[in-house]
Amino acid sequence: MPASDIRLIATDMDGTLLNSKHELSDSFLPVFRKLKEQGIIFVAASGRQYYNLLKTLDAVKDEVIFAAENGSYVMFQDEEIHVQAMDQNIVRDLIITSRNIPKTYAVICGKKKAYVESAEPEFIDHLKLYFERYEIVEDLLKVEDDQFLKFTLCDLAGSEGNSYPHYKHLQETLKVKVSGPIWLDISHLNANKGVAMEVLQKKFNVSFDQTMVFGDYLNDLEMLQNGYYSYAMANAHEEVKEVARFRAKGNDENGVVEVLSEMLDSAATTV
Template sequence: MLPSYLTDTDLSSIKLVATDMDLTLLADDKSMPEGVDERIDALTERGVVFCAASGRPGLALRESFPDHHADMAIVADNGASVYLRDELIYRDLIDRDLYHEVLSLATGTPGGVPVLCAFDDAYVLERDRDHEDVLSIYYRSITYVDSFDDLDVDSNKISIYFPGWDSKKNLDEVYAPAFGTRLYLTCAGNEWLDFMNIGIDKGSGIRHLVEHLGIDLADVAAFGDTYNDIPMLDIVGHSYVMANAAEHMHAHGTFLAPSNNDAGVLTVIDRIVEAAK
């Protein structure tokens, strides 16, 4: 068992607070915990940058923080695009032939809903429109197409939604054998599988951000709960695994934060704010 967040007493040097969204900052029902805006204001007043680090695209993340996206950082698409105060400071592109190869396999493999991510836009097959209630939580601008074959757009990520909540099984049995040497694959919870270029993940996104800010990774606090958070948790000075995370995640954290349903991220932020006074 990880030591409690209360044992992390060296908080005064923290300059960046990065948090995953689903099952970390957000409650199980996807709701934002009450008081987030006040915490972001308090961090900003003390020179600490707040960052949402997620597999979600930038547009959805900006809409999640309507009053603060211009004052914060965003590591979107699992590190494939990075924003600071609404300025795009880094982006990565997947080779077109390669993303078509992934989409072709995903289209022909039962059980998955492939999504081609193109920064603020997403492309989904018309056959999968029935899943719009879930897809629209993450993608605000969806274009439905009869086929992916003719698409020629800049894409930084491919995602597959698994309504059967078996993303890890599909990763291990189908997609890692086909693409594991050419792309970085990671499960974003039980229902999503994400594909980025090798070397692109939340950790690389945080590295781009700290380099731009001129701060050290040792002075970053990060919060996460699942596989795609591991590259971020593994490199920062203050890594918090949520109490609701699976136990295998404890190997990638330094401290255990209260659960997402108990607003654990805000609880730790309050301690960071107090230490920064």
């Protein structure tokens, strides 16, 4: 690849940049520093909460652009670049529907924090992996003083087969995405990682051909369509592999960092 032409790199986090233990490889930071020396913009694009991403990438938090909540909240150095909130009445309808689906736990992903009703330990253990700030409330229908970026279900019976069918019919008016084996994300129709990429490409005057992206799950599809150098992880969902042009080794094999290292080495040898 013409490594010297790459100006923007975006990667999903869980199942992509992070290993199966949700850890960042020690080899990431040296590669990241080299990318910054080349003037390459780095984006962490994730379904995770913004505050959780800040913690996960604490060592470089002032140098990374965060496309959090599946791209509905894009931040850089505490500056809001893009916000795509949902209508609160729509979120309330989603909550009501969720109460008839077994083994699911609803999460309102607000700009200030996340809101949940349940303190069930297994659910909270999953929640803490992705949300740094959250509040347990008596009734989600009474939450008002926040902007709602996303509605999420933690589905311990499996999101693709259990909860997704209850919301699939909304796909013409909302962005409904199976974002992991036990996660279902519902956002504004114009809120996804692909739109976030378009916003950043326009802001920094970066072209489709100058963009590299990495992903593994269905909430990465739009992002993969917004960069020529689109990589599906070896562990990716089959639909992701069909959309991506290239392959990277699995997240437990440090696939993202390996591709970036090869790109940097290629650029060095051509100088």
